[in-house]
Amino acid sequence: MISVAIDGPAGAGKSTIARAAAQALGFLYVDTGALYRAIGLAVRRSGKDPADGEAVCGCLPSIRLELGYEDGVQQVYLNGENVSAAIRTPEASMDASSVSAVPAVREFLLERQREIARQNNVVMDGRDIGTVVLPNAQIKIFLTASPEERARRRYEELRAKGEDTAPEEVLKDVMQRDYNDTHRAVSPLRQAEGAVLADTTGKTLEEAIELMLGIIRAGLEEAEQ
Ligand code: DC
Numbered sequence: 547m548i549s550v551a552i553d554g555p556a557g558a559g560k561s562t563i564a565r566a567a568a569q570a571l572g573f574l575y576v577d578t579g580a581l582y583r584a585i586g587l588a589v590r591r592s593g594k595d596p597a598d599g600e601a602v603c604g605c606l607p608s609i610r611l612e613l614g615y616e617d618g619v620q621q622v623y624l625n626g627e628n629v630s631a632a633i634r635t636p637e638a639s640m641d642a643s644s645v646s647a648v649p650a651v652r653e654f655l656l657e658r659q660r661e662i663a664r665q666n667n668v669v670m671d672g673r674d675i676g677t678v679v680l681p682n683a684q685i686k687i688f689l690t691a692s693p694e695e696r697a698r699r700r701y702e703e704l705r706a707k708g709e710d711t712a713p714e715e716v717l718k719d720v721m722q723r724d725y726n727d728t729h730r731a732v733s734p735l736r737q738a739e740g741a742v743l744a745d746t747t748g749k750t751l752e753e754a755i756e757l758m759l760g761i762i763r764a765g766l767e768e769a770e771q
Contacts, residue, residue: 547663547664547665547666547667547668548573548667548668548684548685548766548769549663549667549668549670549680549682549683549684549685550564550567550568550571550573550668550669550670550683550684550685550686550687550762550765551670551675551676551679551680551683551685551686551687551738551741552564552669552670552671552672552675552676552686552687552688552689552758553671553672553673553674553675553676553677553686553687553688553689553735553737553738553741554673554687554688554689554690554735555690555693555696555720555723555724555727555728555735556639556696556700556720556723556724556727557691557696557697557699557700557720558689558690558691558696558746559689559691559696559699559746559751559754560671560689561577561579561671562751563689563746563751563754563755563758564577564669564671564689564758565577565669566751566755566758567669567755567758567759567762568668568669569618570755570759571667571669571759571762572667573666573667573668573669574615574662574666574667574668574669575618575620575668575669575671576613576620576659576662576663576668576669576670576671577620577671577672578655578659578670578671578672578673578675578679579642579671579672579673580613580620580622580630580633581611581613581622581655581658581659582642582643582645582646582651582655583622583633583634583638583639583641583642584609584611584622584624584629584633585602585605585606585609585611585642585645585651585654585655586633586638586640586641586642586643586644586645587624587629587632587633587638587641588605588608588609588624588625589601589602589605589641589645590637590638590641592605592608596640596641596644596645597644599647599648599650602644602645602648602650602651603648603650606650606651606654608625609624609625609654610624610625610626611623611624611655611658613662634707635709636704636709636711636719639719639723640719640722640723643722643723643726643727644726646673646727646730647726647730647731647732649731649732652674652678652732652733656678656679659672659675659679659680660679660680663679663680663683669762670683673727673733673735674733674735675738676688676737676738676740676741677733677736677738677739678733681738684765684766684769685742685761685762685765685766685769686738686740686741686742687741687742687743687744687758687761687762688737688738688741688742688743688744689744689746689758690743690744690745690746690747691745691746691747692747693717693720693721693724694717695746695747695748696720697713697716697717697719697720697721698713700716700719700720701713701716704716742761742765744757744758744761
């Protein structure tokens with residue numbers, strides 16, 4: 547099986563770009579952030595604080611997560627309920643960031659992410675895919691863009707969904723999440739050894755997808771030799 551590991555900060559366009567690349571290659575696209583988001587949502591719904599590690603651990607035994615695909619689009623199910631839309635709010639983003647710092651949560655998700663990659667050719671996107679989840683991935687990419695550009699993209703996404711948020715709030719959120727994701731004790735976000743750096747600042751979506759596909763195809767050729 548072939549694994550393409552894509553890591554990078556929030557809002558770098560990872561999911562859109564990785565999904566398009568997976569489709570072009572005929573690989574399964576796995577958005578691992580959705581799993582952390584679903585856990586954050588479960589904790590929030592149970593009335594507990596997602597930033598309280600002990601409370602989060604207490605919730606884990608009653609959480610059942612499944613991934614499915616509808617028309618090639620990943621869906622995440624929390625105890626049987628499709629929560630793919632509910633996990634996309636700004637609050638759910640923050641809650642995901644909080645629970646992702648809890649070691650037991652990362653442990654809870656580790657084996658199921660590896661299992662998917664054992665069964666399928668994958669493009670898997672997250673924060674620790676090349677460093678921790680799939681350290682032997684044939685291709686590793688660290689996808690990034692400047693914080694301002696990432697905030698602008700996220701703001702436009704939220705507006706398109708009818709969410710009423712101020713641009714400066716979105717930039718603050720992006721910077722806060724960057725800080726959380728790179729400073730947590732377990733599996734902090736960092737460029738994996740052997741990962742190719744792809745910076746999409748100033749690139750159109752099409753250009754970013756081309757950049758990504760170019761890196762993956764070069765990596766596949768190298769892996770075959
Ligand atoms: O990619 P995203 O915004 O959907 O991720 C949501 C949160 O989950 C983000 O704050 C970082 C965390 N995450 C993680 O720690 N490890 C992953 N492999 C994927 C996401």
